[in-house]
Amino acid sequence: MQLSEKQRRHLKGLAHPLNPIPLRATPAPPEPIVAPPDGALTRHELI
Template sequence: MKLSNKQKQFLKGLAHPMKPIVQLGSNGLTEGVVAEIDSALNHHELIKVKVPSDDREEKSLIMDAIVRETNAHKLQVIGHTLIIYRPGEDCKIQLPK
């Protein structure tokens, strides 16, 4: 599924007031963290993930791995926060056409 720019803007607007649901710890991206992100996506569809890393390259690689492992759409990165979206089976969020 490809998201249009209008749909991405709509989702970013929904995500703006949200707090990060998952925050990576000192162990980085583990299988448990990926499972938790996957579970949060199943429940919420649109989530924020906090990736506290001082190294930009490492942070970028971790964020790309999260998107790849969860089959989610990367909407935006603001600082250490990644906003991702994955439609559920019973779409909770109605996207504009």
């Protein structure tokens, strides 16, 4: 799916104020690392 330049600018504008979601590539991350991304995904309406 190709996006027009106007559509890309709009989506970038929506994403700009979002805080990055921390991800770690460890076999078993501690619980505090796992909990915030789940809430962040829901809060940012990514899932």
